[in-house]
Amino acid sequence: MDERVREHAEVLVDWSARIEAGDDVVVSVAEDAHDLGVAVAEALGERGANVTTLYGSDELSRAYLKGSEARADDGTAPVFDADPVVDRAVFEAADAYLRLGGGRNTTATADVSREARRAYAKARKGVREARMDTDWVSTVHPTRSLAQQAGMAHEEYQKFVYDAVLRDWEALAEEMAQMKSLLDDGEEVRIVTERDDAPDTDVTMSIAGRTAVNSAASVAYDSHNLPSGEVFTAPYDTEGEAFFDVPMTIDATRVRNVRLVFEGGEVVDFDAETGEAALESVLDTDPGARRLGELGIGMNRGIDRFTDSILFDEKMGDTVHLAVGRAYDACLPDRESGNDSAVHVDMISDVSENSKMEVDGEVVQRNGRFRWEDGFES
Structure with missing residues (x-):
């Protein structure tokens, strides 16, 4: 063996x-x-x-x-x-x-x-x-x-x-703890991308009162995937438009270039270059399927390419993902129920170029680089 x-x-x-x-x-x-x-x-x-x-x-x-x-x-x-x-x-x-x-x-x-x-x-x-x-x-x-x-x-x-x-998971957990602290202390996240060849993203969401998970591939960190390497939380009150350029498979159907429009926390409009019927089926599963259950930030730089596997793709450095559907209890205050749904479907954006992520108006990631990394431009 x-x-x-x-x-x-x-x-x-x-x-x-x-x-x-x-x-x-x-x-x-x-x-x-x-x-x-x-x-x-x-x-x-x-x-x-x-x-x-x-x-x-x-x-x-x-x-x-x-x-x-x-x-x-x-x-x-x-x-x-x-x-x-x-x-x-x-x-x-x-x-x-x-x-x-x-x-x-x-x-x-x-x-x-x-x-x-x-x-x-x-x-x-x-x-x-x-x-x-x-x-x-x-x-x-x-x-x-x-x-x-x-x-x-x-x-x-x-x-x-x-x-x-086969990573040094303790070292990665220490790095990701910095992102967790930013989200735990924050109230609002804004993600912006501007590209000539794709629709722009400009979406804001509340994270006040939520607890981010340092997903370091261990149940000790409320993390349940191996590999992992992301920090995620449960957003709400989402507004704006988001574009997801990483191909994915939903219900055994290839889906590409998804656009979601949020008003009042719900998806009110959507389209996809391919696989739109599969996307629509997910969004029609139940009322919670049109609300976000997760904001995730990929931080595993051992993953260096997209493979059409959500287990890997959503953890890749230089990406962020939003999931419609069920929120994870680990992100919620005691006795508070988050978004409930029979589905949890992640959609991923490459943020390696022409992008920024703000927490309470402060840029914490630009073009895939975090503020504690070499090459970060404020």
Whole structure:
């Protein structure tokens, strides 16, 4: 086995999930993530954890959803059990959940209707909430399908993944703490981009009373992705227009060059160069899908290119992202509920040129450089 796989597993178990002896851990292993699954299982055994394994297959999910569509032969969306008791019970009994992504086909569910996917997501809201109440961490094994999606040779993609994952996370956490402090102390964020070849962005949002998360790839930092390397918060009262130039996949559909217009905190107008129907489907999921749930600032400079994987792309240095839909509880005051939705969809902007981000009128990032970095221009 590639020694980097074992290192990946050790970072996941020790730094990210902070697994201890006696912990009940659910591990979901995708079709082609077998090697990482083996390394994680070995590491969990060495640490004295209890393990339950699940098969996280997009192809199985497709088969189930297609069968459900066939059952609803009148053309309506299929109806799913609104409280899948067994699935929910698994996560309610778990201390931690580790998702090891890496399937055979990154578009395995492309021919499942949006209506079926949306109905399924709504029905599994309770399962999702139970899963998110655990110390959960999501990562990926560098598979050939993901390499193909990223437009890389497999060995090239393996290096890309491990450069992003096998970081000095303590040092990066210290750097990102500076951004967290700015957001925690701030009341308003403004993001501006001005480009000749794309629509401008000029959007403001309130962050008063919110707590930013220093997402340093560890549950100890309220961070649940490996790799990570972003600072995020839960904005509200959004006004203005935002343009997202980084391509993404939504509901197995390629979406490019998204424009959102906000008034009174809601998306009131939108368009996309491609994939507009998929974007519209997300925004129509429920009322919360037209409000922001996240402002995220990418700070992992080990990620040096876009790969059409939100796990990596949103963490890349020189980017910011806004997510419509669900807000994360970690950003909210006690006993306060933030934006609620069955979806959480991130959209990313490259801010490496002709851009600035202000907190309470002070420029804290310009052209991708933070004010504490060499090359920053105030």
